[in-house]
Amino acid sequence: METATAPALARPAGLENEVFTFWPKHNRALYDRLETKHAYVERDADPLEASMTLNIGPQHPATHGVLRVVAKLDGETIESALLDLGYLHRGIEKLAEVKTFQEFMPYTDRMDYLSPYSNNVAWCLAVEKLANVEVPERAQWIRTMLCELARVSSHLLWMGTMVMDAGAMSAFLWTFKWREEIYTIFDHVAGARFTVSHCRIGGVTTDLSPDAIGMIRTFVENFAPDIEEWDKLLAGNRIWVERNAGVGTVTKEEAMAIGLAGPSLRASGVPYDLRRFEPYLKYEDLDFTIPLRTEGDCLARYLIRLDEMRESVKILRQCLDRLPEGPVRVDNAKHAYPSKDEVYYSMEGMIHDFMMTDVGVAPPKGAEAYHAIEAPKGELGFFLASDGTGSPYRVEMTSPSFANLQALEYMLEGVMVADTVVMIGSVDPVMGEADK
């Protein structure tokens, strides 16, 4: 069958030599209508051909907080983008210098406020390394378990908002149902749903009740099948896959150079997970794998986090089975709070409680230590310098969101405006942590 070739269209009269634009009269009418006393349209070039500066944020729902992106656009493509941080800056590193080590704990809850338990543990481990404090077995298992719960809860929120950014509301409701369950567990364990502050230097504050352990077990059993269901719904969803596949691709070399962290780094094929790199708590004894992918795009980052939730469930099961009996706080009055029984019924206990609150743990003068954990978003570490008193001389945090946002600035160059929302979501920034 033969096909007729269409004859080339002639340019409209008077516009033969100009850059071709669709419907020039129509566009001119639109620009005329747009012009008011508050707005003007540049006439020397076609506005569609000129570059434009667009400000996104700091108050914008898709930025997951107070992130400001200033983008230079060429049509719908971002020529270059600058990220402006600091809208949630509270100076917690400076505040730590006037707090005792234990007093600073509630501030860590408010850094990455989607997984407060991980921050508590990161802080405690750093102080314990600095002051050479031992932690009893059971406390370490409890911390491991609750860190994994925090990871699941953070990934759940990430997944809900990420899918919502891409246009689907329902996933947000499914994931928040399970996040609510985790809140209830934390409420039972620590007495607070959100800002838990359950850790103490040298252990944890209260033991898990049999009720709480039962709740975690129920959660693990019922939650695991739901991951598979979401995977089926999203991996088979054409809109979701096409919004994510091939978007924001970062190669292995680029990922290292621009300093991505956590799941985003592993989605580009860099096997850097501190649970295996520098095992802390009980991760050395646990059987789990580190999910790794090589595509490096938004879809890979989604799949990595889904796999991490599966691995977390595996870790939680092992923790529940292997949780040993024993004390949850080290029995050393110079390192940790005494138990409440001692405080109420012995003079020494009361004095020690007072001294812990007033002075606290005092690491040796001039000591410096760095300890990092694998938080849900990546390497969360504290560098501590001591001057021999009960408060740190200097605290410097490594925050994964800060690292990821720096990488995002690089990744945003050359992508479409519509993809920014998905890309911001895919690196999972939390401004409380990035802004310190």
Add this chain to the structure above:
Amino acid sequence: MNDDSQNAAPPDKPEPTGLKYHFTPRRARAQEAKKANPHAKATTHNPAVVDALRAEFGERIGEVVTYANEQTVFVQRRAIADVCGYLKDAHGFNFLVMIGCIDRFTETERFEVFYNLVAIDPPKRLRLKVRVDDGETVPTVTGVYPNANWHEREGWDFMGVRFDGHPDLRRMFMPEDFEYHPHRKEFPTLGIPGSLPLPNQETDGELTLDPFARAHGSLPSD
């Protein structure tokens, strides 16, 4: 590491007895300091790398401090970019985790800038440290590790340490209008009144520069 004479074991006095449960005696504390750190990691102790650094750079590598099995290598200020480049090429330290600054509040060599480097395979972690006077610059390492960009901007913003050759040394968190470097030891924790414009405490009226305007009885509009 614990060189505090208070904690040293008294040589001949007998241990106090009877308070064993509630009271941790000094002798036990001295023993404790000698115990291996339970949180120490194998990755942070790399004598082979330190020896190689000494062989390559000689005088420009200073002392090496070890605490909790973590090695800190002091490097001469001008050599830091070369040392980072060498570590990246020859020892696989291809990932920069963070750059931080400490204010020692001393007359000379007031600031310390430290670099936390990681080699992924085999796992190694190393801390380099540079000492710098107030007003002196540190060569940038953005040529070796592009992600040093924001970390060095943070150092400039918070401590006022300038990085020589940095492509874009703007403030990281504080606005450009801010005149101080808030993580320096002389900067008060409460902040400096008048350093940043704040919303008025009345429903209408202009911005105020004094956060304690009401207490000072100097409300801008009445």
